[in-house]
Amino acid sequence: MIFGWFNSARQHLSEEQLSAYVDGRSDAPSEDRVRQHLATCNATCGADLEGLRATVRILKSIAPVVVPRSFALTAEMVADLPDGKPLGEPPAPARSGGWRMPVLVPAAASIAAAMVFAIVLVGNLSGVIEQSGSSSADIAVVTTGVGAEVGVGVEAEAAVAARAVEAEAAAAPNATAVPESAAAPVAGDRLRTDSAAPVTPQIAAQSESAFAPPEAAPAPQAEAPVSALTSAPKADADTAPLQPAPQLESPEDAAVDDSQALELPQVERFEAGVESTASALESLPVESIAQAVPQALPGSQPAPFELEDDDFSLPVWQLLLATGIIAALLAGVSFQLSRRNIPG
Amino acid sequence: MTTPVEETLIAQSRAGDLESFNALVKMYQNQVYGVALRMVRDAALAEDLAQDAFISAFRNLNQYRGGSFKSWLMRIVRNATLDSLRRTQLRPTDSLDENMVAFESQLVSDEPSPADVAENAELGDHIKDVMAELHPDQKMALVLIDIEGYSYEDAAQAMSVGVGTVKSRLSRARARMRETLMADPELLPAQFRQGNEGV
Numbered sequence: 001m002i003f004g005w006f007n008s009a010r011q012h013l014s015e016e017q018l019s020a021y022v023d024g025r026s027d028a029p030s031e032d033r034v035r036q037h038l039a040t041c042n043a044t045c046g047a048d049l050e051g052l053r054a055t056v057r058i059l060k061s062i063a064p065v066v067v068p069r070s071f072a073l074t075a076e077m078v079a080d081l082p083d084g085k086p087l088g089e090p091p092a093p094a095r096s097g098g099w100r101m102p103v104l105v106p107a108a109a110s111i112a113a114a115m116v117f118a119i120v121l122v123g124n125l126s127g128v129i130e131q132s133g134s135s136s137a138d139i140a141v142v143t144t145g146v147g148a149e150v151g152v153g154v155e156a157e158a159a160v161a162a163r164a165v166e167a168e169a170a171a172a173p174n175a176t177a178v179p180e181s182a183a184a185p186v187a188g189d190r191l192r193t194d195s196a197a198p199v200t201p202q203i204a205a206q207s208e209s210a211f212a213p214p215e216a217a218p219a220p221q222a223e224a225p226v227s228a229l230t231s232a233p234k235a236d237a238d239t240a241p242l243q244p245a246p247q248l249e250s251p252e253d254a255a256v257d258d259s260q261a262l263e264l265p266q267v268e269r270f271e272a273g274v275e276s277t278a279s280a281l282e283s284l285p286v287e288s289i290a291q292a293v294p295q296a297l298p299g300s301q302p303a304p305f306e307l308e309d310d311d312f313s314l315p316v317w318q319l320l321l322a323t324g325i326i327a328a329l330l331a332g333v334s335f336q337l338s339r340r341n342i343p344g
Numbered sequence: 345m346t347t348p349v350e351e352t353l354i355a356q357s358r359a360g361d362l363e364s365f366n367a368l369v370k371m372y373q374n375q376v377y378g379v380a381l382r383m384v385r386d387a388a389l390a391e392d393l394a395q396d397a398f399i400s401a402f403r404n405l406n407q408y409r410g411g412s413f414k415s416w417l418m419r420i421v422r423n424a425t426l427d428s429l430r431r432t433q434l435r436p437t438d439s440l441d442e443n444m445v446a447f448e449s450q451l452v453s454d455e456p457s458p459a460d461v462a463e464n465a466e467l468g469d470h471i472k473d474v475m476a477e478l479h480p481d482q483k484m485a486l487v488l489i490d491i492e493g494y495s496y497e498d499a500a501q502a503m504s505v506g507v508g509t510v511k512s513r514l515s516r517a518r519a520r521m522r523e524t525l526m527a528d529p530e531l532l533p534a535q536f537r538q539g540n541e542g543v
């Protein structure tokens with residue numbers, strides 16, 4: 001304590017101490033310390049003080065400005081004000097301390113706006129990922145021979161679809177490649193709309209790259225359902241009651257699990273959808289399907305799909321960071337605007 | 345602090361009485377124009393800023409919450425001048441020399457000699473140069489307290505900061521001004537040269 005006082009007494013005076021001392025606005029302890037230091041300091045503090053006093057005297061001696069004209073207001077200057085309307089009662093006195101409403105309101109509004117923006121952003125991104133995720137999952141349905149959704153718990157639907165289409169293929173020799181091509185949109189639409197939409201050549205063309213035979217399915221594709229489960233919100237109301245089945249290592253495993261899949265309650269509805277789809281396929285000319293999906297014909301081996309786990313992961317931390325930055329920026333701008341908006 | 349006369353004029357002005365408000369204008373137009381002129385260093389621009397400040401004050405009189413009317417009014421001027429300075433930085437003018445304000449000291453004798461006048465003008469130029477280099481916030485503190493004679497508290501209200509901040513800004517501005525003036529003591533009036541030599 002004493003040592004600290006001794007040190008502070010030996011330190012030279014700051015500009016702020018000198019300035020306040022010149023104006024007589026030093027605190028009592030500070031003023032005593034300034035006096036003690038000036039009495040003992042042989043350095044520049046005394047000269048600085050005198051120079052500061054002289055400077056202040058010069059500044060205070062500057063001649064006042066003479067206005068070049070009167071700034072009295074005329075009626076024309078305030079003509080845009082409501083005629084004869086009083087300017088209103090004074091508002092309630094501002095609270096001492098704390099945040100004022102002009103600061104809180106725009107800040108809260110900007111934060112809310114940022115949150116809405118973030119929600120919209122997340123929603124949009126999720127929608128994009130959902131679309132890409134579902135189409136990829138549909139592709140995986142065919143490349144694995146049974147369906148990527150097998151791991152999600154709807155392997156029964158895909159297996160039934162495959163068997164139904166195989167039956168159709170046996171009945172129609174000209175459509176040897178069609179059954180597998182038809183299985184993709186059927187399974188995919190089943191997951192999305194709970195109704196088997198009629199298969200058109202356009203739909204088949206969209207998934208033409210998925211016409212790899214079951215035996216061509218690479219091992220990594222068996223992991224695709226995991227990604228689909230975490231990223232694509234496809235497990236909607238009709239898939240919710242289904243319990244996720246064990247991960248299948250190959251299409252053969254899916255075929256083995258047919259008996260288990262047939263016990264699921266959705267099978268009947270799905271079979272109806274498959275039947276309607278098969279009937280729709282029968283009505284289509286085989287030539288048009290073959291023309292739309294030339295790669296599905298025997299002999300063509302499209303490159304298998306390679307799905308990575310990172311393909312469908314949401315950058316949550318990036319969204320949160322962006323949201324925070326946007327909220328902070330908006331709050332700062334609102335704060336500045338609210339301060340500038342207060343003329344008094 | 346607002347005087348009872350000011351309070352009466354303010355109340356009447358709030359009711360739309362332009363004459364009452366013009367009485368307030370007459371009371372403060374020297375200060376308003378003077379601060380604007382010291383800040384922007386352009387007489388024509390200072391006129392516009394002062395006029396706009398009074399119009400803005402009349403329109404926003406219902407936002408005056410009591411306290412020092414002078415400080416409330418000066419806050420409007422400060423905001424207007426700072427906005428103007430920002431715009432000027434973005435769009436520098438060619439030359440404002442003919443409109444620049446001269447900081448003429450009144451320390452010369454009643455019958456100044458030509459030498460006194462020349463010295464005074466040179467001192468004014470020095471002060472003007474230092475003012476131009478100061479940060480606007482520091483310059484505002486210097487103008488309000490040392491030139492316009494505001495108290496620390498009134499200046500703090502006018503600048504929307506605390507008294508401690510005003511002290512800090514003022515001390516920096518004064519130190520900068522002292523360095524320039526004391527570096528060339530020949531420019532100082534005689535009494536300051538003697539006093540400086542005594543130190």
